[in-house]
Amino acid sequence: MPETPERTALYRLYDASGRLLYIGITTEPKVRFASHAxxxxWWPQVTRKDVSWLEGTWRQALAVEAAAIQDEKPQFNGKHNAPLAPFSAESWSxxxxxxxxxxxxxxxxxxAEITSGRWLPGMRVPRREDLAAASGVSVGTADLAYRNLEKERLVHSLHGRGTFVT
Known part of the structure; x- marks a missing residue:
């Protein structure tokens, strides 16, 4: 996405009881809502849409979206809604x-993090890029490690959401 300033919509979708269903960003709300529909x-549950406009880059909008999802815990956002497995790149081997x-x-x-109980079921594990950088390996190597752990059913990946401890 572009890194130049642009108007980006931060939207929240609610059901009839006022429960927050979803938070997202887009430059074209009508197009995005049609895609969701x-x-x-869960789209048929949506009865109210709140849209606010952000100024800045797409990357800045992504950060605002992530913070809103983490703070407000909408029902159908998965990417930023899971607890993060404790991870410090500085102390990683x-x-x-x-x-x-x-x-x-x-x-x-x-x-070892999983079997020790430090990383619990449902926690989102570090991104492949972060794990690779902390370990001094390539992203492809980190991806292969996660794929091997998926075969063992210790983790599972959800496209666009991350990798989670099973």
């Missing part, structure tokens, strides 16, 4: 393994 099973063993070594570190 086509693809979102760098991988010291032969190239073909890096994904397995990284999976072992993540597995």
């Amino acid at each position: 086509t693809y979102k099973s 760098a991988i010291d393994a032969p190239p073909r063993g890096k994904a397995a070594a990284l999976a072992d570190l993540v597995r």
Whole structure:
């Protein structure tokens, strides 16, 4: 998305009882609402739409959206609604393994966080990019580690939402 200032709508969708269903951002609210109406099973519950306009870059709008979702906990937003697994890049171990063993070594570190109970079911685990940077491996290696853990059913990925402890 563009990094130049533009008007972006931050919208909130509510049901008849006033329950917050969803928070999102878009530059074209009518188009976005039409898309939701086509693809979102919860759309028929929407009875009220609140739209406010933000000034700034798309990246800034994404940050505002994430903060609103985390603070207000809408029913159907998943990406920013899960508790985050505790993670500090500064204290994470760098991988010291032969190239073909890096994904397995990284999976072992993540597995240890899960089996120790430090990362609990439902928690969103660190993004592949963050885990890779903290471990000194490529994003592809981090992705392979997560895919291996998915095969073990320790984590599961939801497109556009993140990876979660099962």
